[in-house]
Amino acid sequence: xxxxxxxxGWRQRWVLSYIFDYVIIIILIGGFSALDxxxxxxxxxxxxxxxxxxxxxxxxxISAKWCGVIACLFPLIFIIFWIMLVDxxxxxxxxxxxxxxxxxxxxxxxxRLWEINCGILGLGLSVAGAICVTGALKNSTGxxxxxxxxxxxxxxxxxxxxxxxxxxxxxxxxxxAILKDGFKSWPSGHASTAxxxxxxxxxxLAGKLHIMxxxxxxxxxxxxxVPLLAAAxxxxxxxMDARHHPFDVLSxxxxxxxxxxxxxxxxxxxxxxxxxxxxxxPRRTWALDTQEVAxxxxxxxSAALRMEEGRSTESLDSESRTGSRKRSPGHxxxxxxxxxxxxxxxxxxxxxxxxxxxxxxxxxxxxxxPLPQRAPWxxxxxxVDMGETRQQEEQQFGHGRLSPSxxxxxxxx
Numbered sequence: 001x002x003x004x005x006x007x008x009g010w011r012q013r014w015v016l017s018y019i020f021d022y023v024i025i026i027i028l029i030g031g032f033s034a035l036d037x038x039x040x041x042x043x044x045x046x047x048x049x050x051x052x053x054x055x056x057x058x059x060x061x062i063s064a065k066w067c068g069v070i071a072c073l074f075p076l077i078f079i080i081f082w083i084m085l086v087d088x089x090x091x092x093x094x095x096x097x098x099x100x101x102x103x104x105x106x107x108x109x110x111x112r113l114w115e116i117n118c119g120i121l122g123l124g125l126s127v128a129g130a131i132c133v134t135g136a137l138k139n140s141t142g143x144x145x146x147x148x149x150x151x152x153x154x155x156x157x158x159x160x161x162x163x164x165x166x167x168x169x170x171x172x173x174x175x176x177a178i179l180k181d182g183f184k185s186w187p188s189g190h191a192s193t194a195x196x197x198x199x200x201x202x203x204x205l206a207g208k209l210h211i212m213x214x215x216x217x218x219x220x221x222x223x224x225x226v227p228l229l230a231a232a233x234x235x236x237x238x239x240m241d242a243r244h245h246p247f248d249v250l251s252x253x254x255x256x257x258x259x260x261x262x263x264x265x266x267x268x269x270x271x272x273x274x275x276x277x278x279x280x281x282p283r284r285t286w287a288l289d290t291q292e293v294a295x296x297x298x299x300x301x302s303a304a305l306r307m308e309e310g311r312s313t314e315s316l317d318s319e320s321r322t323g324s325r326k327r328s329p330g331h332x333x334x335x336x337x338x339x340x341x342x343x344x345x346x347x348x349x350x351x352x353x354x355x356x357x358x359x360x361x362x363x364x365x366x367x368x369x370p371l372p373q374r375a376p377w378x379x380x381x382x383x384v385d386m387g388e389t390r391q392q393e394e395q396q397f398g399h400g401r402l403s404p405s406x407x408x409x410x411x412x413x
Contacts, residue, residue, distance in 0.1 A: 017284050021121050028128035035135035040183045041142030044165035047149065047158065054242035056150040056178075061237040067190050070234060071197030072127050075227070079119040079204060083112050087208060118267040118280035123200050126263035130196035130256045131189065138184040146242040151182040188244045188252030191235035195256030196263075198231035203264040206271050207278025231256070 045052055062070070145151070152171035160166055173179040202224050206212075209220040235253055238244040244252075269276040 014283050018117070018121070021125070025121070025124040025128045028125075028132040032128070032131045032135045035132070035139055038139055039180065040139040042168045042183045043142045043144055044167050045144045045148060046165050047154065047160050051146055051245065052144055052148050054146040054150065056147045057241040057243070060241050060243065062190065062234055064189075067193055067234060070230065071194045072123070075123055075197045075201040075204075076120065078201060079123065080116055082205075082208065083115045083119060087112065087115065115280050119204060122204075122263045122267045123197065125266065126196045126200040126256075126260045127193060129263065130192045130259040133255060133259070134187055134189050134192045134252065137187055138189070141186050142183045143185040143248070145182050145185040146245060148182045151178050185244055186248045186251060187255055188235060188238050188249045190238050191231075191244075191249045191252030192256035192259075194231040194234040195228075195253045196259045197256075198227040198234075199257045199260035200264055202227040203260060203271070204268070204278070207264075207268055210274035210277055212271050213274035 151173055152168065153173050154166070154170045155172055158166065158170045168179065168183070171179055205227070206224045209217075209223065211217070211220045211224055231253070235249045238249055239246055267280050268278060269281065271278075
């Protein structure tokens with residue numbers, strides 16, 4: 001009971017740690033709103049500059065509201081749809097034959113809800129960070145848009161000084177919002193927002209489809225590039241409407257894609273590690289005091305985690321009797337079965353249990369075999385699918401991983 005009470009304490013700290021993430025996103029959105037209301041710096045400009053004489057396009061091809069729908073709402077809906085209905089269909093670890101790959105598959109509902117939480121946090125951080133940084137740069141530079149002269153409506157007879165430029169004081173525009181927005185050319189907000197949202201979606205799909213697994217499936221790469229194409233089209237529309245110079249759009253695209261990468265890596269593993277299948281990182285360990293783990297031990301933490309998942313004691317005892325849960329040598333009670341392929345892979349075993357095993361000096365995964373560095377067949381590339389590796393070894397040698405002595409016997413035969 002004492003262990004379960006302490007369990008509630010670390011769980012509260014864990015929930016609080018992710019509440020801070022949502023608070024940061026709200027603060028960034030609030031900062032952008034404040035920057036949007038502030039008056040930008042107005043750079044002087046030349047009335048003879050042909051790049052500033054474009055007509056004022058009204059209406060725009062893609063308004064700010066539609067940009068938000070395309071870059072924020074659509075990725076949000078798509079991420080939820082993918083996690084709930086599609087995620088796991090392309091896993092090389094096949095689920096049992098009597099289960100559908102959709103919804104059930106290799107991932108359970110708790111896993112999917114956790115993926116949704118991390119997916120939303122990453123998307124929110126990417127877009128909120130991009131628009132906040134973009135707003136700060138717009139106001140600080142005050143670069144004129146290509147249609148600034150049409151917005152300004154200079155007084156009759158206005159001309160450039162002999163040695164100098166004109167300022168916004170010569171403008172007769174009665175709608176202040178139109179003139180104010182005319183000095184927010186760099187960087188492009190549409191481009192940064194589009195690449196922050198759709199670029200994040202592209203990274204999300206690249207991880208879920210594990211496109212860097214050396215299998216060479218081009219159709220997956222094509223799917224990953226579709227959101228980037230949509231972001232590029234949204235950005236190009238700003239040049240077509242003469243709202244931005246090409247350099248402004250390129251700068252916004254780079255900024256948005258950088259924010260997408262930073263946000264994605266806060267919650268998901270790198271794309272260069274495809275064996276993790278693009279699964280979100282487990283719960284943060286800083287919410288747990290390691291001394292609590294040492295005091296309670298792995299058995300009590302296993303019970304706490306099972307209670308968190310809403311699983312009854314009777315069902316757990318039944319699983320233990322049928323042998324569906326694994327016991328670790330030297331442990332007095334059942335330990336959660338793991339789907340880890342190595343000590344850093346995503347799976348159902350909690351990182352808190354892993355810490356407990358380390359503190360106890362026991363092997364957290366006594367039933368697993370060492371991971372191969374190179375496969376003993378084919379072109380020498382290590383297979384991403386560890387389960388497939390084990391099956392091929394058993395078919396080739398008639399048993400599991402070869403020991404040095406067995407390997408020698410095999411070579412002699």
